[in-house]
Amino acid sequence: MNSEGGKVVCVTGASGYVASWIVKLLLLRGYTVRATVRNPSDTAKTEHLLALEGAKERLKVFKADLLEEFSFEQAIQGCDAVFHTASPVKFTVMDPQMNGGGQVVCVTGASGYIASWIVKLLLLRGYTVRATVQNPTDTAETEHLLALEGAKERLKLFKADLLEDCSFEQAIEGCDAVFHTASPVKFIVTDPQMNGGGKVACVTGASGYVASWIVKLLLLRGYTVRATVRNPTDTAKTEHLLALDGADERLKLFKADLLEEYSFEQAIEGCEAVFHTASPVKFIVTDPQTELIDPALKGTMNVLNTCKKTSSVKRVIVTSSMAAVIVRQPPLEPNDVVDESFFSDPSVCMETEYWYPLSKTLAENVAWQFSKDNGMDMVFINPGFVIGPLLQPTLNFSVEMIVDMINGKNPFNSIYYRFVDVRDVALAHVNALETPSANGRYIMDGPSMTIYEIKEIMRELFPDLCVADTKEEGEIKEIIYKVCVEKVKNLGVEFTPLKSSLRDTIISLKEKCLV
Structure with a gap:
């Protein structure tokens, strides 16, 4: 053994034929060897090296790739010499210059x-x-x-x-x-113009956040859409709808009001499906009966009575809410798994003065009863707090929660929040129409995350966005439970990750100068 004890050398591509012998000889001469290979966990590439005499004491294997910049730094650091043997040996190659390197x-x-x-x-x-x-x-x-x-x-x-x-x-x-390359390849199709080609659907409250996305998706799928709004001449409520792809040819606006009996008749006439999304979303009210309960209950009955009289209507899809699912006694606990069988208790809603959950619960209950009494094919979609890109020019309640969080508020004085993407919710509605076997309720909610985790994601995504620290006011709630969303996945809905939803929400808010 020459007097090289204590010296450190690096051998690149150490698992190769020549390189392996260099490593062997270096170890025999007393060197400490730092050997690079593409995959240190691949025993077929490293076992013969680790079996060499002296390897146990003086050989260390590092991961490195010829095409990865800086990947050799750790192996070479502190070495007295480097043996660069790593290089592909091929006489038949597809591309001698590997043209794509770095692109x-x-x-x-x-x-x-x-x-x-x-x-x-x-x-x-x-x-x-x-x-x-x-x-x-x-x-x-x-x-x-x-x-x-x-x-x-x-x-x-x-x-x-x-x-x-x-x-x-x-x-x-x-x-x-x-x-x-993405494009469907089919020679036998049921509808060459997409599922909705030639079909007519009505969307109530079409200028709303979720409803606008339902209209957008229906138009993209070839449906003719008859959309109800309170005032068709209010451009602030309709301009974003009229700008959608396909709107010129296949979107018609109708005036209708939840509290006006028969006002939905003209819009629903001739429709095969009705999406009833129209219902006020408010958590702070001065007169819950007038502001929430009457519009939710009477509006639902007005729409359903019109559907009953319209023979062309084959299915009604009702936008309900997780608010009609989770307000119960005893309260939900961490080990509870919420599914479609859970219903909010109206008496608990009244006792706690949760007026919005009460309005959604009562409306869903009367719709269920109407469906049973009249044999109407009805499907309910129950989303939680909905976020994602806005089509409408103004803030809605759930996206405003994100703005509140950015500004340091804790909207519900809660540690834990769940959000679901508006695009997933719209897709669930449309797929509920197009899936013949769809039935009953479909709950939709995202994973539980703390307000602090949500803010960290915002800061990571938008370092220049001033995300204020949360100002805690009053008692902080720690309501947490599990949610089973397997049923809605059977409609072909895959949930958008919260990080993506937050990114797209904030980009949309910036584009509309709302944050």
């Missing part, structure tokens, strides 16, 4: 037949690939992509849908090129 491209519909091969070839050529799929959590759709060579280091999956406006933005951002 970023997007492939839409990446799980498809041709698209998958495009992704494979791009990865082999050194590109970083941002791939869009309909559901990144569906292993049947993504497993073959994630198994591709180079996928672990240079492939990222994004959720995107051809029919959802702006859903490709995150994937395409920063790309040098885009391969647009």
